[in-house]
């Protein structure tokens with residue numbers, strides 16, 4: 001049985017490889033802020049270890065929690081390739097929820 005409050009929420013949410021940063025409950029819905037716990041990324045063109053250049057918060061509708069509509073605020077990291085000769089454009093890490101198959105929840 002899980003006793004850590006953050007880990008308990010992660011179990012309830014059922015999304016792998018994410019860390020919950022905060023939860024806010026309003027009269028209309030529950031908002032959960034989370035980010036990926038995966039290590040950094042690699043350039044898909046040259047394989048160099050990517051450099052973090054920023055993050056963007058995306059809000060999305062998720063399944064109700066205990067009957068209350070929920071919104072997920074996802075911090076997505078943006079990377080760039082450090083190689084001056086590679087030419088790869090900056091990219092955002094894959095969305096932890098879009099990558100995840102909902103039928104397995």
Ligand SMILES: [Zn+2]
Nearest residue numbers: 043046081086
């Ligand atoms: Zn590259």
